[in-house]
Amino acid sequence: MASREAIEVGIVGCSGIAQIVHLPILAQLDGTSVTAVCDIDIAKAETVAERFQIAAAYSSIEELLEHPDLDSVIVCTPNHVHAEHTELALQAGLHVLCERPLATSREQAARTLDCARQAGRILMVENSHRFRPDAWALRRSISNGELGQVFHMHASWQRRRARRPRISEWRLSREYGGGVLMDLGVTNLDFCLWLLGYPAPERLTAYLPDRDGDGVEDTAVVLMRLERDVTCSIEVTWDLAAVEDQHSFVALGAAGFGSLYPFVIQRVTPGGVLDMTPRLAPGSENIYRASYRREFSYFISVVQGEREEPLPEEQEVLLSIVEACYRSAEEDREILL
Structure with missing residues (x-):
């Protein structure tokens, strides 16, 4: 795809962060167009689509993935389905930006990373900080x-x-x-x-x-x-x-x-x-919104082929730490990693 072509994006999950952060920023970004959203609450999806002038609203990710001409999706669903939804999108040939964390376990994260390798698609985890x-x-x-x-x-x-x-x-x-x-x-x-x-x-x-x-x-x-x-x-x-x-x-x-x-x-x-x-150059925008804007612009540039981004393999390390934290608290002891 030529770098000047607009990237068509689908939003998976019409959560608060999708409505407050993702969609308002994406609407202002050059080189991208949000053309579909989905949520298990179809009334919410339709309301969000109408509010942000998005062409299509669906009640499932499976329906959204059949929307024509999508290039990528942003996953904004609850943590326990991040990996599942990311893998479905990758298997459909789409690039993915997933809200953090990528998964809820190290094993799940490893499987999702393998899926991205096999699909040959871009996978980024939202780390606006x-x-x-x-x-x-x-x-x-x-x-x-x-x-x-x-x-x-x-x-x-x-x-x-x-x-x-x-x-x-x-x-x-x-x-x-x-x-x-x-x-x-x-x-x-x-x-x-x-x-x-x-x-x-x-x-x-x-x-x-x-x-x-x-x-x-x-x-x-x-x-x-x-x-x-x-x-x-x-x-x-x-x-x-x-x-x-x-x-x-x-x-x-x-x-x-x-x-x-x-x-x-x-x-x-x-x-x-x-x-x-x-x-640092002063900015008029809230630092958190500004960091999201930079991250979305970066993701779009990677999808357009202007930059290269390695797979987020550090997510395995991060999720192994999270698992060890729960073990430490449950067993009331230090955990060796």
């Missing part, structure tokens, strides 16, 4: 040694209680891949590992309390040791009693320090501590 300019600047500082040997990473995402999932939501079902570890924790785990180049995990301990007794953890605290004697701590919760969500991200190195909230990079020199924080 990787498309933030401040994150890229910090990653460069780590990789080029400005911080010295990084020995600890810490990431925290504390969501205010007013935004916690409602009783009817799939995020409160372990069967559906719910729980705060899968909801918020996988993002912070990937963030830390990606910034470091995905070093191999060696051991971890996790605490996953279900304070509300609704069947899934509402808080997750994970302490992990990686190769090269690097440690990593993750804290996420749905139960912050505050007006606004709180975020923290810190990288500690032998010769420097990096932070994203606020964005700061500092290095120790013989003359004292030097501020190495690069100036």
Whole structure:
């Protein structure tokens, strides 16, 4: 396909994130056109199609995959069917951008990656945090040694209680891949590992309390040791009693320090501590929406053949960590990986 041709996209699952983030951004992107949506709630799919002026609405992914001229799909369904829906689309010859996580187990992720290899199609996992300019600047500082040997990473995402999932939501079902570890924790785990180049995990301990007794953890605290004697701590919760969500991200190195909230990079020199924080171009758009926009543009450019993107094989590592976290919490012990 010529790079200037518009890529036709189908949206699988008319969830909140599809309506609030994906569809509004995709509608403004050059080189792409959303031509079909599907949802098991056909009334929702039809309403979304009408709202965003999309040609077709279907009640199943199987129907959507028969829509003519589709090039790719974006999977926005609940976690437990991400792998299934991704594999169906790949087998139909379409490229896929799947909301994180790719699967709910390492075994499932491995099977989906094999499916992408066999199909010869592009598969990306939605990790919009990787498309933030401040994150890229910090990653460069780590990789080029400005911080010295990084020995600890810490990431925290504390969501205010007013935004916690409602009783009817799939995020409160372990069967559906719910729980705060899968909801918020996988993002912070990937963030830390990606910034470091995905070093191999060696051991971890996790605490996953279900304070509300609704069947899934509402808080997750994970302490992990990686190769090269690097440690990593993750804290996420749905139960912050505050007006606004709180975020923290810190990288500690032998010769420097990096932070994203606020964005700061500092290095120790013989003359004292030097501020190495690069100036980033100001933007008028919310940083999270802007990162999604960059990721969608990148995905479209890969589909158009303008860039190459390897398969997200690190998803196997990520899901093996998640599985070990649940084992650690259930067995109340450290898990060797």
